[in-house]
Each structure stands twice: as structure tokens, then as C-alpha cells.
Amino acid sequence: xxxxxxxxxxxxVQEGDNSIINCAYSNSASDYFIWYKQESGKGPQFIIDIRSxxxxxxxxxxxxxxxxxxxxxxxxxxxTQPGDSAVYFCAERRVDSSYKLIFGSGTRLLVRP
Amino acid sequence: xxxxTQTPRYLIKTRGQQVTLSCSPISGxxxxxxxxxxxxxxxxxxxxxxxxTQRNKGNFPGRFSGRQFSxxxxxxxxxxxxxxxxxxxxxxxxxxxxAFNYGYTFGSGTRLTVV
Numbered sequence: 001x002x003x004x005x006x007x008x009x010x011x012x013v014q015e016g017d018n019s020i021i022n023c024a025y026s027n028s029a030s031d032y033f034i035w036y037k038q039e040s041g042k043g044p045q046f047i048i049d050i051r052s053x054x055x056x057x058x059x060x061x062x063x064x065x066x067x068x069x070x071x072x073x074x075x076x077x078x079x080t081q082p083g084d085s086a087v088y089f090c091a092e093r094r095v096d097s098s099y100k101l102i103f104g105s106g107t108r109l110l111v112r113p
Numbered sequence: 114x115x116x117x118t119q120t121p122r123y124l125i126k127t128r129g130q131q132v133t134l135s136c137s138p139i140s141g142x143x144x145x146x147x148x149x150x151x152x153x154x155x156x157x158x159x160x161x162x163x164x165x166t167q168r169n170k171g172n173f174p175g176r177f178s179g180r181q182f183s184x185x186x187x188x189x190x191x192x193x194x195x196x197x198x199x200x201x202x203x204x205x206x207x208x209x210x211x212a213f214n215y216g217y218t219f220g221s222g223t224r225l226t227v228v
Binding site for chain 2: 034036041042043044045046072089091098099100101102103106
């Protein structure tokens with residue numbers, strides 16, 4: 001679904017550990033996926049993207065994995081830092097005429113010092 | 114390189130009033146989309162503009178409208194405000210429809226409070 005309520009799923013990790021945030025998307029025809037990070041009072045900030053013809057993409061400290069068979073997307077953050085604490089959203093882009101982004105419900109990442 | 118600029122950052126309006134929000138996309142970006150973010154509904158698509166034409170609209174009442182100018186700047190308007198319109202309104206710009214680029218870049222949003 002697309003709802004993000006006050007009861008966001010929360011992932012709590014120790015500083016320095018790796019984090020894995022998961023997302024299930026809904027449309028097998030989506031061609032493009034993006035992970036965003038949103039800090040309090042700010043707009044979503046681009047982290048990493050991946051096209052549907054790829055399975056994996058790496059950035060600086062982040063890796064996105066795409067499993068089209070089960071329509072699953074994950075974001076891995078290596079050596080998680082306190083500054084990584086935020087809400088993370090996955091978004092899928094539909095290939096129909098709309099090209100709009102459909103957002104997942106979000107996961108709150110809390111990094112314990 | 115300037116990012117996406119949304120003005121104003123904060124607004125307080127009374128029920129029944131109307132409001133206009135502005136979005137200046139990244140230079141060279143031609144597509145502007147608007148999203149509403151609330152704690153209860155999350156991020157929901159409002160509409161998309163490309164080349165001054167609305168290309169797609171989300172499931173929002175006709176009180177929500179928008180437009181795009183020749184310089185790609187966009188405005189959205191909400192008439193006859195209701196309490197439920199209180200939200201963070203986000204604008205995202207992208208190079209063009211269907212483009213693969215570094216994501217759809219969001220602005221910081223306009224926080225609208227209706228009292």
C-alpha cells in the first residue's frame with residue numbers, strides 16, 4: 001500500500017552495523033525504482049536508483065537489490081552511521097502513460113550510538 | 114547547480130480560503146510532479162506537468178489544480194481549503210518523461226496548515 005502512518009515499521013541498528021531495508025512493489029511492469037531518504041522537515045532525498053533490467057546496483061555505502069520474480073526491492077547500507085537515521089521510501093515508476101512514482105509505506109531507521 | 118525550489122516553506126490558511134504553491138525545477142528539467150504527504154496517507158501523487166501540459170492526475174478532487182509555465186516553473190492551487198488538506202506538498206522535477214536520471218529530485222516542500 002501507499003500509506004505511511006504514525007506507526008511506521010522501524011529498524012533499529014547499532015552504529016557500524018549493516019542495515020537492510022526491504023520493500024515490496026506492486027506492479028510487475030514498473031521499469032524504474034528509486035530509494036529515497038527523508039529526514040524530519042525535509043523533502044525526500046535521492047539515494048540510489050535501479051532500472052528493471054538490472055539486479056543490483058552499488059553506490060557509496062549503499063546497494064540496491066531488485067528481485068523481479070517476487071517483486072522485491074532492498075536497500076543495504078554498510079557501516080550505518082547516526083546520520084543515516086531517517087525514514088526510507090522505495091518508489092516504483094509505472095511504464096504506462098503516467099510515469100508517476102508510487103511510493104512504498106516507508107521504514108524508519110534508527111541508529112543507536 | 115540549484116535544486117528544486119518550493120515557496121513558501123510554510124503556510125497557514127483558514128478553511129474555505131484558497132492557496133497557491135510554487136515550484137521552480139532544476140534548470141533544464143522539463144517535468145514537474147506534485148505530491149501530497151500526510152501521516153495517514155503517505156506520499157500520494159497529485160499531478161504531473163510536462164511542456165506546459167498536465168500529463169497525468171491523481172485521485173484528488175477538482176479543488177486541486179495546477180499549471181506549468183514556459184520556463185517549466187509550476188504552480189499548484191487548492192481552492193476552498195478543508196482541514197484535511199493540511200499536509201506537506203512536495204514538488205519533484207525530472208529531466209523529462211520516461212527519462213532515467215538521478216531520480217526525481219524533490220524540493221523541501223511547502224507545509225500547509227489549514228485551521
